[in-house]
Amino acid sequence: MDDILFSRRRAERFAQLLDEANGARRHHVRSRVDAQLAPLVAVGQRLSVDPPAVEVNPEFRTGLRAMLLATAEREGLGTAPAASEAATTTTRGRLLPAVTARRARARGAILVGIAAGAIAVSGISAASENAVPGDALYGMKRSTERAQLALASSDISRGQLFLDFARTRLGEAAKMRGDRIGYSAVLDDMDADTRQGVRLLTSAAVQRAEPGSLDTLNTFVASQRRAVSGLLDGSTRADRERTQRSLLLLDDIRERSDSLRAAIACGLPAPTTSDTLGPDPKACPGSR
Known part of the structure; x- marks a missing residue:
């Protein structure tokens, strides 16, 4: 349970740092994992400023889209609540702490990050097609x-x-x-x-x-x-x-x-x- 909680906090903090790097309001609280996440944030910045030019294999694109849609459906991202749930959701929303909204944004950011990362990695994947055992890309x-x-x-x-x-x-x-x-x-x-x-x-x-x-x-x-x-x-x-x-x-x-x-x-x-x-x-x- 501690490992799961720690991983979730790292993900949330990573989403915050990405937001800050892209011009969002800075959080005054600092975390002990900031130093570990800094290289990843730098990579995220470079990808957003100068995204790699790669050709995505159509089969890979289709598979990735199916995986992301399944994940979005499982996580309930992008679906509107039923009419019977709207009032309950509105009341509950006023009682939820602000951190819940941040977690939702972090979850969305992670999902988008997975997509962007997978597409970027697909270029490396194409370059590895001719690799043999012992090569760096094998x-x-x-x-x-x-x-x-x-x-x-x-x-x-x-x-x-x-x-x-x-x-x-x-x-x-x-x-x-x-x-x-x-x-x-x-x-x-x-x-x-x-x-x-x-x-x-x-x-x-x-x-x-x-x-x-x-x-x-x-x-x-x-x-x-x-x-x-x-x-x-x-x-x-x-x-x-x-x-x-x-x-x-x-x-x-x-x-x-x-x-x-x-x-x-x-x-x-x-x-x-x-x-x-x-x-x-x-x-x-x-x-x-």
């Missing part, structure tokens, strides 16, 4: 991926995103060949993203009893296998051995996809067992 690249997952609307969308990330890891691996540790680590991440995506898509196929998600999976496996096989050319023995493990995983995924497709076609009940690739079906009666 952490931003992975954070952007996590944000995409958070904004995904369904398990199928998340599954497809994980497969996209696996393709991205493959491109990074191509640049890391010769660095045995770095190359192996990137392929580990690629295989982890692949398994996550496969598990989501195979689970969706079983839940819906239709193979549409498996078609997506098979397309991915075919293209990804060709690309991963290309890493074998001119690679060291250690890199080849590690690459073969990723190829075996793709073969296992295709086999699982075919088994699930057959199980759906012959009307088997949903599998009760699963593993890292999702549901593990039984063979159809009469099949070898």
Whole structure:
């Protein structure tokens, strides 16, 4: 509770300092966190005076708008009170301390700050697209991926995103060949993203009893296998051995996809067992 209260007071004080920096009336009370917040206030001033010129990805803009609208709705920002509540609100408003109004303004300022900050960060995100492990912007690249997952609307969308990330890891691996540790680590991440995506898509196929998600999976496996096989050319023995493990995983995924497709076609009940690739079906009666 103390941490929550302290964080809220910091947010309120940050909103006050931003107001003061932009010409609002200065508060005589000073806080012990002012020194800590000063660098952030300076950044806020620079952003307001000279906002960065960035192009926002349309998908990012759509996702951000949806997130902000959901937050505004949850917080009750911008909604008028019902007629039955108007009188109560008016009476209560005269009794509330002035700090309540400041908190409301602080909440709005924080929401706007999140939007402005997210849009500014999107420019850095675009610059990080070609980053590889060890680059300064690689952490931003992975954070952007996590944000995409958070904004995904369904398990199928998340599954497809994980497969996209696996393709991205493959491109990074191509640049890391010769660095045995770095190359192996990137392929580990690629295989982890692949398994996550496969598990989501195979689970969706079983839940819906239709193979549409498996078609997506098979397309991915075919293209990804060709690309991963290309890493074998001119690679060291250690890199080849590690690459073969990723190829075996793709073969296992295709086999699982075919088994699930057959199980759906012959009307088997949903599998009760699963593993890292999702549901593990039984063979159809009469099949070898």
